[in-house]
Every structure is written in structure tokens, then in C-alpha cells.
Amino acid sequence: MKPEDVKATVTLDEVRRAVAVAAGREAGSLLLKNATLLNVLTQDIDDTHVLLAGRLIAGVGPDYADAAADEVVDLGGKHLAPGLIDGHVHIESSLVTPGAYAAGVVPRGVTAVVCDPHEIGNVAGVPGIEWLLERSERLPLDVWVTVPSCVPSTPMETAGATLGLAEIAGVLAHRRVVGVAEIMSFPAVIAGDEENLAKALLAEQYGKTPEGHAPGVSGRDLQAYLASGIGSDHESTTLAEGQEKLRAGAFLMIREGSVTRNLDALLPLVKPETSDRIGFVTDDRLPGDVCDEGGVDFLVRRAIASGVAPALAVRCGSWSTARHYRLVRRGAVAPGYFADLAVVDDVANYHVSRVYKEGRLVAADGKLCVDIPEPQVDDTPVRNTVHLPELSAERFRLAAPAAPTVRCIRPVPYQVLTEEVRVTPTVVGGEVVADPTRDLAKLVCVERHGHSGDVGVGLVTGFGLQRGALASTVGHDHHNLLAVGVDDEDIRVACERLEHLEGGFVAVDRGEVLAELPLPFAGLLTDRPLKEVSDTLERLDAAARELGVTLPAPYMALSFLGLAVIPELRLTDQGLVDVRPGRLVSFAAEDVSAS
């Protein structure tokens, strides 16, 4: 290690001041009197006082009742908790930049997240991740980053970038990068694929953590997956699965996202004796859910409501995650720790009235009371990322195959899963066409990173679309442009509108845009406030219903139709993917060998 690699978390002067304040030689910056402290270190509740020295907590204890301080706030017995830490979140799922995300969760007592910029990584590679790191400097929210490990997710799609070992290593060196993100290719890990194992080992070699993702994996497979050194999992859905993973040494992240909700099933595992091995995470939360339910605070609130002792629930939402990621001076209220604090008015409902970030009051009464700093960041790496090929009706043409039936995708409502159905297509003039009377719409996936310009075309059922088209540049995991429509011309208009907007969501009817949400950063994010985004999404949903859509959350459903790693049938720019065998398949149902 060279001296220039030494990482500063605090300065010597900050430490000197904290010691002087604790010892009573200097006045503190803030005294929080009469706090009922949720002590996550001992799982006790202490009636005490907390004295700050700038960014740090100087001292905690009865001796500070009348300590000298620039400012004194009498909490009158209100609870005080460490700021919460979300152990695994894709900020992109909330469709906003880190600054807008911070504005949404910080007033709720969340002061840190460990994010996995998997979506930005797929679109914009290392420069995109670096952009996110820069964009999340100087926020009232610590944004720790894990490097996406699976970009692209499969070779059957064209992503915007590839993250190999060299790219991952480059990002791992960053001060705020704490690990390699969820290694989702669990079959490859279990099969001993060297590149996946090398990615896990790389994190370890940098003194950081390799994170896991092993849904339903158990027995020998689970042991093999964890033998790689991967240290966590956030995919457990049942008590037995969670228990097995805990016993096998995984740091168990209990997830409550917008779609995947595992808290109720796993909450019985949260016990004093295992609480250092359990953290709370949100993974993916839609803008409206962040607004209405919150971020990781939602899990703490629900856990307390379910009877978990508050200090224990908060422990899983702060301390345990901080320790898992080896975050120093974070996750507890103790001398020398960063003063990331939440004043909890009503602990039964985990209602937070004030939030301090590194000693500064940043939110009160549910609202941020500091400005999110204007980003001084070059946005080039994530702007202008929608580059479509020339689109004519010809590109969306589906020649009628000789076979009598074709493969058709059906999304499962409220889930990420899809099903493959076989249908006899409606054929007009030798072409398979959308047929609203049979709920058959066209689905296209247009490569939008400016690489191949390929267009995949297929059929989808279940939307109920009667007119027009919907389109999205959010298209997991490659984030190509996905559009569903019953009119090829409306599909074309929708695609070109999104190119004009540099990405987003759009609903089109007879050549007219009914509603749209521009997502100009990587075609994934906006810096508009979460509430505004949530309201716009409601207008987009209304427009979709106007077009006949009956499928709930149609844009989210659309965005998952290209996800070629979760069963059953998907469409990428390269064509239809049957995820079960993991290969490209033909549109014609009879052909079982596509390659």
C-alpha cells in the first residue's frame, strides 16, 4: 500500500476536536438533550444525552446533560436512532438521480444506501458508474456503491457496455465502492465458472465484499455458491430458505421491494442472537412506493409493528449492514461515530421528525431542509444514450412462419416472471399482425446503444391493448428500447419520441403522444422530484388504460419483457430467448433448435 492510497474518513483535526469536546475542553456543536437512545450496540434503550463535535459524535451519556454547545435541542424523551442504511438498492428502479432519491428518503431517517448501479452500468459502463459516484458526492445521503458483476447479463442481448474483470477492478479502488454487486449468475458460480469466481475473489482481494443473489438455492448448491466466498444473499422468500442461508454463513438481507416482498416471511429470523447477521434492504422500489412507504425505513417500521423490539429492528437497519460492509464510524450512536441521527417522534410507527447527517440538520417534519447541491458533474457519459437505427414499418414485420403456431410472451401480473404461450397467429397478407380482438400485440426490442441496430420482434398477450403503443427505454437488463403496440406506425412514433427525449416512457395513440416521462440520464433516470415522477407515472398509467390496457403496472411489466435471465420467454434485440434452456429460439413454435 502506498501513502497516496491511504483513505481519509475523518481528519486529525476533526478527531482532535471530538476528543476535546467529549472531555469538556471545548464546546460542542450541538447537544441533543434528553434522548431515549435506541442503542444498537447492546440492544438497550438508554435515557441519555448526545453531544456532537461537527461531523462526529463526541460523547453520549448522563454527564453531558449540561455540556457546553453552540446549539442545544431538548428532545424531551423522544427516541434517537442512528441513520438507517439500506444494504442493497438499485436507485435506478426509482427512476431518479441520487440527489432526487436522497430528497425522498433522507427525511424518513435513511442516511446511507449501498447501491448497485446495475442499470447504469449496462447502459454506460464504467463511465456511467463513475458518473453516479460523482453525482452522489456531497449529498445528505451516503451513497456507497457495489460494482455490477453481470454486465451484460447474457450473451443473447446487446448491452451498452461490458464490465470485465479489468473494469471491475478499476472501479473497486474507489473510496466509496464497498464490494462487487450481487453475483446473479448463480448457476455459473455453482458450475465453477472461472470468470464469475474471479469477480468474487477480486472483491476480497481489494478488502471489499462479494455480494450474492441465489434465489431458491439450497443444499449442496448453496454450499457451492457460498464456498466461492460470496458473503450475502437478499433473495430468500421463505423462512426455511432464510434459516438455511444464515446457518451457512450468508449475511441475510431481508428484502421488501415494490414487487418482491419478503419481510413477513423472514421476520421470525430477526432475533437478538442473529441480528448481527441480518440486514434490511429494498432492492427495487418504484417512485410511488418510495413516496408513500419509504425506503429501508419501511422495513424497520413494519418490523416494529410486527413486534420486533425497536432497538433490534433498527440494528438490522443500520449497525449490522455497516459491519457487513466494514463501514467505519457508521451505524451506531457512539463516541467517534459520524453523527448520522434520526429523531423518532413515535417509535411504534417509526415516525421520524428530524434527521441529522454528519452533524447537520438536513430534514425536519418530513421535508429536506438543506438544498441538494447543484451537481458539478459532466453528464456526458449518461446523456444522449438512445441511438436508434432507421425505423421503418419493415423493421417491425413478422413474416408468417410455415408452422401453425408461434411463441407468444405473457407477463405474470405483479411479478417479474413471464410465461410462454403457443398461439395460432392472425396472418394478413403473409404477415403476422397484432390482433386486439385476441389480445395479441406486437412486442419489439430495438437495440438503442448505437451498436448493432438490431430489432427483435415478437408477440405478447395480457396487456389488453386495443390501440396505439407503449414504449420504454428501461428494459432490463440491457435497457434496449421495448415497445408494445397494435399499430406498427404508433410503435415507430413511440420509439422516435423516446429517441428525442433521450429515453423514458411514452404512450402513443394514432401518432400522438398521450403521456410521457423523459428519463434523459442513461434513458433510465430523471432529476425531477420523486413525487413528480410518481404523478407522471399515474398519467402514463391512465393513458395506457385509455388505450385499453388492463395489465397492472404496464410500463414496469414492459421493462421486464427483455429480461433474459428469469423464466420463461423474453425478447431481446437478438430475438426470442427461452430462459429455461438459456438460448435463442425461433418465433415458430415447432422449431426447437434455433441455433
Added chain:
Amino acid sequence: MKPEDVKATVTLDEVRRAVAVAAGREAGSLLLKNATLLNVLTQDIDDTHVLLAGRLIAGVGPDYADAAADEVVDLGGKHLAPGLIDGHVHIESSLVTPGAYAAGVVPRGVTAVVCDPHEIGNVAGVPGIEWLLERSERLPLDVWVTVPSCVPSTPMETAGATLGLAEIAGVLAHRRVVGVAEIMSFPAVIAGDEENLAKALLAEQYGKTPEGHAPGVSGRDLQAYLASGIGSDHESTTLAEGQEKLRAGAFLMIREGSVTRNLDALLPLVKPETSDRIGFVTDDRLPGDVCDEGGVDFLVRRAIASGVAPALAVRCGSWSTARHYRLVRRGAVAPGYFADLAVVDDVANYHVSRVYKEGRLVAADGKLCVDIPEPQVDDTPVRNTVHLPELSAERFRLAAPAAPTVRCIRPVPYQVLTEEVRVTPTVVGGEVVADPTRDLAKLVCVERHGHSGDVGVGLVTGFGLQRGALASTVGHDHHNLLAVGVDDEDIRVACERLEHLEGGFVAVDRGEVLAELPLPFAGLLTDRPLKEVSDTLERLDAAARELGVTLPAPYMALSFLGLAVIPELRLTDQGLVDVRPGRLVSFAAEDVSAS
């Protein structure tokens, strides 16, 4: 971080093999069947099987009952535990090299120690610490190192070396260095002394831990001490002190040394909910105690005997300490972890029958069954470290002062403390002389590092010495030569004998050596086996009793008479030190201002 700084713990091939073995594609190296696993992760006890792949644990679980393996050992339901980790030990206190220490503790189920080479550091500085690091390579015991933080302990003594910030930083970069050792100068830390604070911060900047030592410190002082970022303490002696430190965020190390024994007082703190914040440590153990009671296994045994659940006791002796020091793949029995394992025949008595270190059987039935590798190390930095000035009777002369009384040291039996007593000296021909009839012996401290050649001379009472002299080159913390005698010529013979031996302990009567223990490495250590050292110490004790000594453990008592940081009166090469005000004082009792 540069690629060359990336630290390898395991190789990719080892990981690949572990995954393949866990998944059943390759045969394991060893199957431990029918184990009753003390699962420190969940504090459960699991009936299970453990399959190894070389140095690593590949898989744990019922699926491995009949797994293919090169070797199968049926444990028949015996308990299996992770190898224990001693969180803070001065190996030097056992008077042996790391190899000989390993031979003593490994058969008891101890597979790692975090040592603080404070004594070697005082004698031989950075080269001495590097020697210890080299000497502890390839042992069946992991020797992690914390860099001594207080060398020298005070400016009122002449140590062999000085460890400043630059020296500490240099050592911190080593792969096996995990922190900065106990920052004992707690008054300086609390007072905001920048050098001490900078030492703590340096550990943090290297991603390592700054360790604490704060006996009896509480209230604001404790908060100030911990506000520095120091993260642990092993000096608690009462339940209230331990509880306060836990709540304040210190990792609480419960110590049971040879002299300082705190386990009984602190054991009520060991509870499931705090067990991740508590580790077991031995600090200082004499060779005989290691032979008879063991190392950190003694604490686990005692805790279980006192009613602590075995999995919980073992947790504090392994997992919690591994986490505190951020040791990866250590401290638990789980896939991907190093196979450091103890087979426990009789869990009520924590009787260990077999020990595996990184997958290899290294001890059985209380005996090492592998050779400690012959050190391929240049011993120069720690050899030939006793360089005495020319010693004549003149150097030991104590001129009778004008004052009627003088300061005299009295050791407190079985403790590190000393008392100052005032005596009217026996004067012969203008010189203060030893007077066995009044239990007044001469005490000398001879600078032995070849720096100043200074000799401090004083009086000591409490030994009961009637004839001859005892001498030691173990002399905390500076490790100058300390001798107690009633005959100046015997003192001189004892000193010169130790110079000839390159250090050790010696008892001399009328010019003849009665017993001796050579400690040729830094004048502190031998590579003879612990049992042999223990037997030799018994002969030295017998020789001391022959000379009239009534004080128990007289060589240990002698070695602490120079410890100028613990009250009350001490003798260094620079003279008498009154530790309470922290300054050099005169022999004559009236003079209250020495400088």
C-alpha cells in the same frame, strides 16, 4: 490502490476446487462425518457433516453424509468448533518464540492469535517486529499482529528503539498486520495529544483497527478516549466498567491472563445479543499457565463451566474477534471458510482431541502432530541485544543522602502494582547498603541496548533476599537489565552472565550461577518448548527461595519494577520514577522536585 497491493488470501484455484467439491463434481480432501457443530453464526448446534477441499471448508450439511473424499473421519457425534482466536496476546509473556507458543496452544484448539509484539518492539524496533512476522510464517497458528503504539512507553526510560508514525505506517502495510496495538497512553489520548490521535487514525486510514487500553476510564474520559476512533478495550475489571464500555461502542475484550483475571467479573455480559461485541483474550500468560491452563481456550472452558452456552462461548472466542479485526473466511465453520477446526470430545470441559489447521490435522490428543517448520529467518535483528556498560562496584554505589529517609520500592505480590515506602537506610562508610536483616535489597537497572550505558540504582523491599542476586533482561517496558541483590559483586556477576547468555533470568550466589534461563532472542524469548521453560522457571524459583526469597513469582515481580507507567514507584536506567505525577524523583525522600 495498485494491483501489486492486492492481497491474496486464497487462490482462484482453491476457490474453484472448493466450489467443485461442494457441488459434488470433485472429491473432497477430508469428510468429517457426524459432527455436532457449534454454529457460531446462529448460536445453534447442528448435527451435520463437514466436507473440506484442501485449506477450505467446501460444504456443511446433511447432504454430505456420503460425499466422496480422500479421507473420511467419523466424529461419532463429537462436537466440532472453529479454531479459537485470541484477540490480544503478548507472546513474549510466555517467553517463547511464536513456533514454541504455537506448539503449546494449537493442540488446545487455538488456531490464531492477534499478538502485540510490544516487548520485541521496545528492544528491536521495526526489524524486531518484522522478525516476529517472519518467524510466524508457516505455523499451524495464524499470528496476526498489531503494531505497538507506545514505544518507548515514557521518555523517562531508554528503550532499544522508537516507533514513531513513520515506523508504524511502514509496518501497517503488512498483510498480517491488522491494527495499531493497545494505545495505553490514555491520559494523552483524552488530553488530545496529536501524536497519539494520529497513531489511532493511521490504523483507520489503512483499513485496520486502532486498539484500546483504558483501565478504569469512565464517564467523559471514556467518551473522549473512544471519540478518537479507538475501537476496543481489554482492561475492564468490573461488570459496570464492562457494561459502560460496551454501551459506548468499544469491542469488549474479556481478559484472563496469568496475573490480571477478569473473566468471572465480566462473564454476565456475555449474552446472545451482545456476543458480537465481546471477544476473549489472554493478554499475558506465563509459560506454566499456558502449559497447565492453556491460552484463550481457558476462557472458553471457564465460560462453559460457568453456564454460558457452548456455541455462545466459542462465538466470543472466534467469530466475534475475527469480525472485529475484519479477518475474512475466519472464525466460523461454513462454506468458503478456512478449515481451522477443533474436535471437542467433551464440550462441558472443552476438551479438544483433534485440531485441523487449514484442512490439515496438526494436533491430536493434546500433542502437535506436525513439525514446526525450521525457521528460514535471519535472526540478526533480535540476537546479541544485551550490551552492558563496563560494570564495576562503583556503578552500583548509592551515596548516602543528607536526608534521613529514602524512597524504596515494594512490589505488591501477584500484581503489577508497586508501592513507595519511605525507609531510613542502612549506611556504611557513607554508602547506602543492602541490609538483609531489614529486607532491604539493592535494585539496579542497567541500560542494555548499547545506547547510554546508564545505571539506575535504588532500594527494594519485599523480596526477602538474604544472599546473592537475581537478574532479568525482561524489564517492562524498556527491557533494560534489572537486578535485585544484597551483594554488589553478585549483582555484577548476574549482569555479566546475562550479557553472556544474550539475556534471560539468572540467580547467583557468591559468584556462582545457581540457575538460569537463557532468552537469546531480544533478551526476551527462547525457542525451547514451553514445558521446558516452565520447568526451568521452577528451578529458578527454587534457587531464589534458597537465597531467602519469600516473594512469590520473584522474576516476574522483578521484571515489572521498571514499568514506569503503572503506579507507584519504579526504577529505570534514568533513575527512580514516581508514576503518579509521572516524573523522575530523587532517592532522598525529602526532595520532592527532582528536575
